[in-house]
Amino acid sequence: MxxxxxxxxxxxxxxxxxxxxxxxxxxxxxxxxxxxxxxxxxxxxxxxxxxxxxxxxxxxxxxxxxxxxxxxxxxxxxxxxxxxxxxxxxxxxxxxxxxxxxxxxxxxxxxxxxxxxxxxxxxxxxxxxxxxxxxxxxxxxxxxxxxxxxxxxxxxxxxxxxxxxxxxxxxxxxxxxxxxxxxxxxxxxxxxxxxxxxxxxxxxxxxxxxxxxxxxxxxSDEMLDASLARRLLPPRPLESNKGTFGRVMLFCGSPPYPGSAYLAGSAVLRVGAGLVTLAVTPDLLPIYASSLHEATYVLLPSGEPGEQLGQAQAQALLEHLSGYRALLIGPGLGRTPTMRTAILTLLDGLRARPEGERPALVIDADGLNNLVEVEEWWRRLPPGTVITPHPGEMSRLLGGTKVSGGGIDRLQVARHCARDWNLILVLKGACTLVSEPGGRLRINWESNPALASAGTGDVLAGMIAGYLAQGLPPFDAASLAVYLHVAASKLVSQRCGDAGLLASDLLPQIPAARLALLQPT
Known part of the structure; x- marks a missing residue:
């Protein structure tokens, strides 16, 4: 529409x-x-x-x-x-x-x-x-x-x-x-x-x-509603295995923010991706292994913080990316020079790969916050990258220009930044906007104040990565995830209203929201 x-x-x-x-x-x-x-x-x-x-x-x-x-x-x-x-x-x-x-x-x-x-x-x-x-x-x-x-x-x-x-x-x-x-x-x-x-x-x-x-x-502008989201759902053929639905690698989480990787990784699986792998340091492995039983893990080197450690972690992750269709960078990583080095080294390694061997990329949260201090950071991103800033992160990416959570200014920000930075932009807010470099733009009609809660953005980022792994183009993967993210929150709100939603409450409702989308209207 x-x-x-x-x-x-x-x-x-x-x-x-x-x-x-x-x-x-x-x-x-x-x-x-x-x-x-x-x-x-x-x-x-x-x-x-x-x-x-x-x-x-x-x-x-x-x-x-x-x-x-x-x-x-x-x-x-x-x-x-x-x-x-x-x-x-x-x-x-x-x-x-x-x-x-x-x-x-x-x-x-x-x-x-x-x-x-x-x-x-x-x-x-x-x-x-x-x-x-x-x-x-x-x-x-x-x-x-x-x-x-x-x-x-x-x-x-x-x-x-x-x-x-x-x-x-x-x-x-x-x-x-x-x-x-x-x-x-x-x-x-x-x-x-x-x-x-x-x-x-x-x-x-x-x-x-x-x-x-x-x-x-x-x-070129569309309302993101049930009829559009339904058309974007990836097929689920009977003759399938976990490889059919793709693998996702997560570079997320750190000792102060361990929950981010759990939320994002769970969301990857809840949208139907075949396998999720968390790239973590040994000290974090027991936390995730005891809570996210379905994931596999890549162990990253640990040691004294600094440029050398950041490069080593990125190289270790790059060595394990073969066969992965999507990579999520950012939720819970923290904002440090070591992490900035790791992210930039990862981006350089991704751009150096042939397109068919490069996983689709989503950058959220601290992935974006670490890029803020890099001049012309967008030139370091591979083509087709999806970024998912909330208004505060968007303001930082723009060098301090204020971006509202629901005003008309968001329209031009979404259009111009997707075009100028050559990426897919998910500008989060009450009515989230999804824009792409060619000028197409989708705006989600539904909103829910219950989503104004820590960790819900990590869930959304994981959902986008999960749909990328299932073969959706970045613009469609982002659009479908945005729609189902709010739809899942509405199912939670049917029980608890518009306050008190925890990010983890969304996880079991994601497949329920997808199922509701498949029902005849």
Whole structure:
């Protein structure tokens, strides 16, 4: 499902008219019908209600968004719903086909608000970026107050987007109210994935306006959702062995941070890779051998810290890489001159290998933190490398430039850095972005505050490495892992809510999330 900004959406609509004869009236009819079908299905299947039991209030604006709302209202009325229309600009209230006299408008509007189960926000769409008029803000505030009074009985449904949300930047007017559901039309809009807008959309559905698929061929930004993730899943043929699903080498963990390698290594296996090997020093071997029974191990030399030890460790690891399809560097390694030497020596050795003999590379956490102090560090990476910074690490990689955890600035950071550094970038955050040098970009829609917990990034890095070992291209491996990482967290949150998740809680839920993805929808 492609993501568009306002200008691109307008271009698609103009081309639909010019090339296919789909004028505004036709598109509006398609949009309203699709929105009605989606809401009707939600009411029947999710709320277990009949439309005959439902009463709705449509807030109708003066533009195309209001037109979409009127078409939607007509279709829902035909299915038995009781429909009230409030035309904001005209200050006109129509209750089940009967116009209310002006002198009784306020009284009747209050009465309708107090009894309906759904308020449909069809006031303003993507075309407005100016502040909302005071009387529109006041109307929305009345809706919000009534929902606060009846939180389990009144749903606010936005058509295309909540009124006052900027579809390009994610900015939100002070008068905007949060939707419980948003039925966007044709394509999700760019601003939806950035804050504060992301918090205003509620559950997102995408309705059709009948655009021909050919019009979307040149679009490069995609929403990472279940349908896309399902297409990325690697095959699991019956005639398989552990070699079929690939080997992963981990250069992770150190005495202060032993858990990182355990979490990453477990995640490798939980996504279905055939074998994981931890490259560790002898002092750490008993820790891992007693907790990660399924792993094999490569023993690295230990001794006095320094450049010589770093080079020796890297050489020992390089000697054991034959037959491994993926290598993860970074989680829990610590930030020391010795480790920096080891990482740089490893990178030099990887680049020197022919492409067919070089494992796919993921660098996370301290792998990135050690590279920060290396001038033009990105030139040391093999082609196709995946890096997975959180906003703080990304800021350090950019020399101190602030990178937000959820703002629109992340979009250009992801695009430009993947291109300029020639790598696959996983910019973690509430809606994680995955970008690649050729310009393609995917944004994960789902988010979960429970993931703001130590070690969850180590799990994600291991998942990416596990999918690389199974033969997925780096961009797809990163995308699938990002989706399933959040999906697994949602399964945990079904039991414990949005706080208290431990990184290790994710591990048994990863295969469960994959299985759920395979179920028919």
């Amino acid at each position: 492609h993501i568009v900004d306002v200008a691109r959406m307008r271009e698609l609509e103009m081309r639909a008219d010019k090339e296919y004869g789909l004028n505004t009236t036709i598109l509006m009819e398609n949009a309203g019908r699709s929105a009605a079908e989606l809401l009707a299905r939600y009411i029947r299947e999710r709320q277990q209600r009949s439309l005959n039991e439902c009463e709705l209030l449509f807030l109708i604006g003066p533009g195309n968004n209001g037109g979409d709302g009127q078409v939607m209202a007509r279709h829902l009325a035909a299915e038995g719903a009781r429909i009230n229309l409030y035309r904001w600009k005209e200050r006109q209230l129509i209750c089940e086909g009967r116009e209310i006299p002006a002198e009784r408008l306020e009284e009747e509007l209050n009465a309708v608000l107090q009894r309906v189960g759904y308020v449909i926000d069809a006031l303003l769409g993507t075309g407005r970026s100016r502040p909302l008029p005071d009387d529109m803000r006041a109307l929305l505030a009345r809706v919000d107050e009534e929902r606060a009074r009846r939180p389990s009985e009144l749903l606010v449904v936005a058509i295309d987007l909540p009124t006052g949300v900027n579809a390009d930047t994610g900015e939100v007017d002070p008068g905007s109210i949060r939707a419980d559901l948003t039925i966007t039309l044709a394509c999700p809009k760019q601003g939806f994935f950035f804050f504060p807008a992301r918090a205003y959309l509620g559950e997102l559905f995408v309705g059709s306006i009948g655009l021909p698929e050919a019009l979307e061929r040149d679009l």
